Amino acid sequence: MPAVAGPEIERLIQLLARLPGLGPRSARRAALHLIKKRDALMTPLAAALKTAIDAVQVCKTCGNIDTQNPCTVCTDPRRDSAMICVVADVADLWALERANATQGRYHVLGGTLSPLDGIGPQDLAIDALVARAHDPAVTEIILALNATVDGQTTAHYITDLLHEANVKVTRLAHGVPVGGELDYLDEGTLAAAIRQRTAL
């Protein structure tokens, strides 16, 4: 597509187009919106980006992204230090926090094992997890990984490694989503829900 604006604007569009969920068309729309809302949006956004670049850190304990290290979750004394919830990505940690799903702490692996993509154990924060699991204060490791082949492969791999540690290893249930109708579920989900049925 030929450039319709000066190089400064084209550069803005190209950078916006690299954001997840934004293609070239929506990047153009976003750029135009920013330019139109120059004072109300573009200037504060630029300032927020600049501040974030300087302030953001990766927690050396759990791998969460925050503006303090150790992060807010790791330093919160109300958190249950006996429970560590293992996630593939910071996005998953934030999703669990939004759901207020666990009062424990976290461990971010930085991805899942994927032989096809050449991602092995050495590429993930697995050694650090095993070390944390050997802390006598830790009694449960929850594997909150995706219900995909890679996610489940990673869960099995970690479960084997944690045999030596004196911890209970649990994983998320598979089954009927809240508000879900049985008729609309795929066979795999429905079969897993039957297998993992619970007594009332």
Ligand SMILES: [Zn+2]
């Ligand atoms: Zn942390």
